[in-house]
Amino acid sequence: MTSATDTTPAPKTSRKGVRILQDLLTRPRAAFGLFIIVLMVGAAVFAPWIMPHDPFEQSFDGLSLVGAPLPPGGDFLLGTDLLGRDLASRLILGTRTSLIIGVLANGIAILLGAGVGITAGYFGGWVGAILMRFTDLMMAFPALLLAIVLAAIFQPSLLIVALVIAMVNWVQMARVIYTETRSLAERDFITVQRALGAGHLRILLKHLLPHLLSSIVVFGTLGISTTVLLEATLSFLGVGVQPPMPSWGNIIFENQTYFSTAPWLVFIPGSAILLLALAFNLVGDALRDILDPTLKGRH
Amino acid sequence: MSAYLVRRLFESALILIGITLVTFVLLYLVPADPARQIAGRSATVETVQNIRDQLGLNDPFFLQYWRYLTALFQGDMGRSYLQRAEVSELIATRLPASLLLMVAAIVTELAFGLTIGIVAALRRNKPVDHGLMIFSFVSISAPQFVIGILLLYVFAVKLGWFPIGGYGTFAHVVLPAVTLGFLGAGWYSRMMRSSVIDVLGQDFVRTAQAKGLGKARIILRHVLPNAILPIIAMIGIDIGLFMSGIVVVESVFGWPGIGQLAWQAIQRVDIPVIMGVTMVSATAIVLGNLLADLVAPLVDPRIKMK
Numbered sequence: 001m002t003s004a005t006d007t008t009p010a011p012k013t014s015r016k017g018v019r020i021l022q023d024l025l026t027r028p029r030a031a032f033g034l035f036i037i038v039l040m041v042g043a044a045v046f047a048p049w050i051m052p053h054d055p056f057e058q059s060f061d062g063l064s065l066v067g068a069p070l071p072p073g074g075d076f077l078l079g080t081d082l083l084g085r086d087l088a089s090r091l092i093l094g095t096r097t098s099l100i101i102g103v104l105a106n107g108i109a110i111l112l113g114a115g116v117g118i119t120a121g122y123f124g125g126w127v128g129a130i131l132m133r134f135t136d137l138m139m140a141f142p143a144l145l146l147a148i149v150l151a152a153i154f155q156p157s158l159l160i161v162a163l164v165i166a167m168v169n170w171v172q173m174a175r176v177i178y179t180e181t182r183s184l185a186e187r188d189f190i191t192v193q194r195a196l197g198a199g200h201l202r203i204l205l206k207h208l209l210p211h212l213l214s215s216i217v218v219f220g221t222l223g224i225s226t227t228v229l230l231e232a233t234l235s236f237l238g239v240g241v242q243p244p245m246p247s248w249g250n251i252i253f254e255n256q257t258y259f260s261t262a263p264w265l266v267f268i269p270g271s272a273i274l275l276l277a278l279a280f281n282l283v284g285d286a287l288r289d290i291l292d293p294t295l296k297g298r299h
Numbered sequence: 300m301s302a303y304l305v306r307r308l309f310e311s312a313l314i315l316i317g318i319t320l321v322t323f324v325l326l327y328l329v330p331a332d333p334a335r336q337i338a339g340r341s342a343t344v345e346t347v348q349n350i351r352d353q354l355g356l357n358d359p360f361f362l363q364y365w366r367y368l369t370a371l372f373q374g375d376m377g378r379s380y381l382q383r384a385e386v387s388e389l390i391a392t393r394l395p396a397s398l399l400l401m402v403a404a405i406v407t408e409l410a411f412g413l414t415i416g417i418v419a420a421l422r423r424n425k426p427v428d429h430g431l432m433i434f435s436f437v438s439i440s441a442p443q444f445v446i447g448i449l450l451l452y453v454f455a456v457k458l459g460w461f462p463i464g465g466y467g468t469f470a471h472v473v474l475p476a477v478t479l480g481f482l483g484a485g486w487y488s489r490m491m492r493s494s495v496i497d498v499l500g501q502d503f504v505r506t507a508q509a510k511g512l513g514k515a516r517i518i519l520r521h522v523l524p525n526a527i528l529p530i531i532a533m534i535g536i537d538i539g540l541f542m543s544g545i546v547v548v549e550s551v552f553g554w555p556g557i558g559q560l561a562w563q564a565i566q567r568v569d570i571p572v573i574m575g576v577t578m579v580s581a582t583a584i585v586l587g588n589l590l591a592d593l594v595a596p597l598v599d600p601r602i603k604m605k
Contacts, residue, residue, distance in 0.1 A: 029433070029436070133313070133314075133317075134317075136310075136314055137314050137317040137318060137321065139539075140314050140315075140318060140539075140581050140584050140585050140588070141318065141321070141577075141581060141584075142539065142542035142543050142577065142580040142581065142584065143539070143543050144542075144543035144544075144546050144547070145542070145543065145546060145561060145576070145577055145580060146325075146577075148546070148561075148562075148565050149322075149325055149326070149329075149565065149573065149577075150325070152329065152565055152568075153325065153328050153329050225440060229440070229442050232442050232444075233442060233443070233444065233547060236442070236444045236547075237546075237547070237550070237562070239565075249442075252444065252445070252448075256448065259448050259451070259452060260452065260456045263452055266445065266448050266449075266452075267445070267448075267449065267452075270442065270445030270449070273442050273445065274437065274440055274441050274442065274445065277440035277441075277442070278436060278437060278440035281436055281439060281440050282436060
């Protein structure tokens with residue numbers, strides 16, 4: 001990133017990781033974000049044990065005498081949905097959906113974006129030109145429209161939704177990594193390696209990648225937030241995760257027509273989406289502060 | 300400047316042609332058969348085949364693509380499979396509503412974003428600043444459909460200040476515009492804050508202070524104009540955000556724009572309409588980026604056109 005780090009080998013990642021974590025915890029916003037992430041990951045992992053009811057059971061007790069969903073409180077902590085299912089349990093199981101898709105889609109997007117960016121930036125020439133023109137092309141696509149069309153082409157399953165989101169989200173990462181690789185590739189320490197006869201793969205993995213790691217971590221973290229929001233939006237439009245498998249977006253999709261009489265069915269899952277996206281944005285922003293020294297003290 | 304302009308225009312045209320190809324490939328792959336949609340459930344196999352022939356769906360891929368591309372250059376985007384109308388007509392009747400919504404959203408996001416950014420920068424590291432920045436984080440993390448439904452619930456259902464949905468009067472525009480502009484307000488407030496902080500640290504501001512000018516005068520006459528210009532220059536980039544946003548916002552508020560048109564077309568596999576809206580949105584995004592690229596050097600001469 002900066003010239004100061006050029007010649008020094010990348011420090012041991014585990015020790016650095018601990019230092020970054022300590023730094024994050026001293027910042028109130030980032031610490032709050034981390035807390036939310038830990039909480040949600042906990043809910044996702046331990047979902048089967050902490051769900052108070054069966055999330056798929058259309059309980060007879062879950063509806064009022066006239067067949068309306070129950071408001072929060074009582075036996076059903078957060079109330080029930082239109083089919084009399086326990087909202088709290090569906091929300092907890094939905095955490096799994098959001099996180100699985102968030103991590104999976106974002107992981108694929110990072111691999112794809114960083115791969116394209118490094119390749120284009122390192123080799124340059126016509127390979128780079130073609131890859132980056134393609135990236136420009138994808139950038140000009142209205143992201144949501146593209147995702148909807150893709151989701152409509154393939155029958156949406158968890159994996160397909162993740163792939164669709166990855167197809168839309170890799171572009172940002174590719175641009176960032178391309179620009180950085182471009183400036184790194186011309187530096188002396190890479191030229192030296194090349195003169196010493198190091199192979200392309202060795203230079204890419206051992207000498208370029210470590211310097212790109214901070215950007216990948218920062219944009220990877222921020223990207224999870226984008227992913228979570230996109231999944232929720234697709235599911236809200238009915239082309240994402242399909243019911244009865246709960247996702248925060250499709251809980252709102254299923255119940256939105258009754259938002260004026262049963263607002264909790266929209267606003268509780270809505271808050272969950274907001275909190276998770278916010279958490280990753282806060283942590284990502286703090287990571288950018290910590291890892292990019294050129295920005296230090298400016299904000 | 301002119302060489303740069305020509306090159307950027309050429310690049311933009313290439314990108315647009317690329318977009319026609321990608322869109323065409325994607326929709327070529329759609330497994331749902333538009334002929335069957337048109338013919339209806341009880342149609343015979345022959346009827347469906349006839350319709351496929353009529354629409355040219357049995358022709359080889361490149362012939363279909365070439366036909367689409369040449370027609371597109373003449374401004375012909377084909378006919379909707381399901382509505383008896385030209386796609387260009389459908390889009391033309393819907394476009395004004397979407398443009399109106401976007402202009403209103405730009406006004407909203409700038410009004411909120413710039414104000415918040417300025418206040419935060421002038422109260423830097425004070426509680427007000429922290430509060431406002433948390434708000435900006437919330438606004439970039441909030442799902443648009445939830446904001447839309449929340450505004451509907453509070454201001455239309457509970458307070459009754461605005462209509463539940465629809466189109467026509469000023470009151471109809473307010474909630475959709477705020478929903479669409481909410482995300483941008485978050486981005487603009489953060490950019491504006493750092494822009495003001497940058498300008499405050501520059502020499503000419505110190506000179507103005509040394510001359511003994513009043514604080515209000517320095518901020519209004521010297522700091523703000525310099526801080527706002529580079530931010531305004533970026534409006535072109537918002538088009539991309541808006542083109543995704545209108546699909547959601549128009550469906551929540553029943554706003555009769557191209558976002559709603561696209562959404563309805565996708566649900567009914569009306570391929571010519573999907574292609575048309577995608578092309579119009581992509582063109583808008585490309586032009587928006589071009590505009591931002593051309594305006595940035597005019598505003599800040601340090602950015603060179605290359």
